[in-house]
Amino acid sequence: MGASAWVLRDLRKRVSAADVELQRRAYLYVARNTTLPAQVRHRAQLGLNSLNGGEGRMTSIRNRCTETSKGRGVLTKFGLCRYQFRLKALKGEIPGVHKASW
Structure with missing residues (x-):
């Protein structure tokens, strides 16, 4: 049945997002901390952008x-x-x- 494929895909996205959540929060903290140098903040932003394509993002979960x-x-x-x-x-x-x- 094709309907269960959507559920399996959603579950996979949830597991993937949970795996990278701690790392994502660390990158966000560094990227938003204005007391750090701009170069460090830029590296954190690049790391945040490279996290697991689209599956590690909470917005991809439905x-x-x-x-x-x-x-x-x-x-x-x-x-x-x-x-x-x-x-x-x-x-x-x-x-x-x-x-x-x-």
């Missing part, structure tokens, strides 16, 4: 539904899109969630 791989309307707490959340809630598969009536 929350996707774990069931359908939809990229919109995803509830991050449950990892499901709105429709899948509704279906599972109505079936009683999500503990503590039930249809509201007032």
